[in-house]
Amino acid sequence: MNRLLKNIAVNLLLILLAFTVQTCVFPLFPFLSAYPNLLLILIFSFGFIRGSQAGMIYGLLAGLLMDLSSGGPMGFYTLFFIWMGYANGICTRYYYEDYITLPLTLSAVNELAYNLYIYLFSFLFRGRLHFIYYLVNIILPETVFTVVTTLLVYRLFLAISRRLVELQKRREKTIV
Amino acid sequence: MKNTKYFLFGLSALCICMIGLTTIDGSFLNPVRDAVGYVLVPIQKGVNAVGGALYNEVAEFGMLKEALADNERLKAQIDELVEENTRLRAETFELERLRELYELDKQYMQYNKIGARIIAKDTGNWFSVFRIDKGSDDGIKKDMNVIADGGLVGIVTDVGINYATVRSIIDDSSQVSAMAQQSGDTCMVLGDLKLFKEGRLALSYMEKDDDIKDGDMIVTSNISGKFLPGILIGYATEVAVDYEDNLTKTGYVIPAAQFDRLQEVLVITDLKDAGPELYE
Numbered sequence: 302m303n304r305l306l307k308n309i310a311v312n313l314l315l316i317l318l319a320f321t322v323q324t325c326v327f328p329l330f331p332f333l334s335a336y337p338n339l340l341l342i343l344i345f346s347f348g349f350i351r352g353s354q355a356g357m358i359y360g361l362l363a364g365l366l367m368d369l370s371s372g373g374p375m376g377f378y379t380l381f382f383i384w385m386g387y388a389n390g391i392c393t394r395y396y397y398e399d400y401i402t403l404p405l406t407l408s409a410v411n412e413l414a415y416n417l418y419i420y421l422f423s424f425l426f427r428g429r430l431h432f433i434y435y436l437v438n439i440i441l442p443e444t445v446f447t448v449v450t451t452l453l454v455y456r457l458f459l460a461i462s463r464r465l466v467e468l469q470k471r472r473e474k475t476i477v
Numbered sequence: 478m479k480n481t482k483y484f485l486f487g488l489s490a491l492c493i494c495m496i497g498l499t500t501i502d503g504s505f506l507n508p509v510r511d512a513v514g515y516v517l518v519p520i521q522k523g524v525n526a527v528g529g530a531l532y533n534e535v536a537e538f539g540m541l542k543e544a545l546a547d548n549e550r551l552k553a554q555i556d557e558l559v560e561e562n563t564r565l566r567a568e569t570f571e572l573e574r575l576r577e578l579y580e581l582d583k584q585y586m587q588y589n590k591i592g593a594r595i596i597a598k599d600t601g602n603w604f605s606v607f608r609i610d611k612g613s614d615d616g617i618k619k620d621m622n623v624i625a626d627g628g629l630v631g632i633v634t635d636v637g638i639n640y641a642t643v644r645s646i647i648d649d650s651s652q653v654s655a656m657a658q659q660s661g662d663t664c665m666v667l668g669d670l671k672l673f674k675e676g677r678l679a680l681s682y683m684e685k686d687d688d689i690k691d692g693d694m695i696v697t698s699n700i701s702g703k704f705l706p707g708i709l710i711g712y713a714t715e716v717a718v719d720y721e722d723n724l725t726k727t728g729y730v731i732p733a734a735q736f737d738r739l740q741e742v743l744v745i746t747d748l749k750d751a752g753p754e755l756y757e
Binding site: 317320321322323324325326328329330335336338340353354357361366367369370371372374375376377379380383384387416419420423424427429431434435438439442443 | 481484485488489491492493494495496498499500503506509510513514516517520521524525528529532596597598599600601602603604606608634635642649650670671674
């Protein structure tokens, strides 16, 4: 039980950390024209490494955090993130350890989908039609940053995830 | 595996319902938001303080060179300003006399303000929304105006116990009712993500004959429902008659506040009292 709690605590902490870095640390660098989306990387990597269920729960937690702190309509981000976690979990069958090309591709696809979702429901809805402009100036820079960041942090997440799985296995053994 | 699918659809349905509900009225969620604020705000404050200190340290070295050059330039400017000051002081006496005449002196720039620090920004690059470290406990209320550098920054859209969310006037969905200071002709200042990348806001809803020219000071208007009158927004530029209908004018506003390096802001604690709502 103790280990399970530890597992949950570590996961929650990771989400909080990613959120704080994204909202408090990145904006301190005025020369960054776009910020990488750490939460998104976190959700899709854990979905990809550990399957649909884990991805969905991760998406749920991160989405709730974003919704509750953004002041917008409740559930907007949650809705997208649970589907993203779930969808990336499906790809888990193609998962090999130390295989980086697929995570990078996933990162780009997720990022594009996420930004399209925001564009559709918060900008196109209000009649902002210059999609190409937003694509070039907002979506693509953020995607590039996110893919590069994925390259840097994916292995870290992988290591953390492995540690957590080990913890869980040890727990199962002790029960048996 | 099957359970996960049901779970997914159940959650999606729930989310969609919540989006619908909270778009109409989100206030029933305030206790939950406050609870999250209690956990999150101290962390954000801490990270912000540490990160800011580190960054400032690094930035200071870079700024030293700049400062030396600035020093030279500013010394020259002081001489100029001293001269100007003497002239203006003379004019101030005149102004005060005139103000007393018109009993206008209480109206402008006598608002009560409290300072607040920006502790977090929005997660992505789409919105210009930020969070400050003062909330309802410090007397912040929804719709209070936020200023910095002498110019309008935004409006409080959401208040928690220890934090408040501010939507800046550069946000894509921001609309401020404004007027040209010296002519009093009204217009609207609209935030636009596309324009802000160029450092500008859109200025529109002007009639062809309105007296608004390039370089005019654009301030918040008397008829705005939420913004207090007479707060500087910025300066008009490229005002031109629309050649499509030849009836209206549009232009741009260069904002007075420096949005890319905002750290502290002032919240005006006076609320615009637009009087009782009109019923037909």
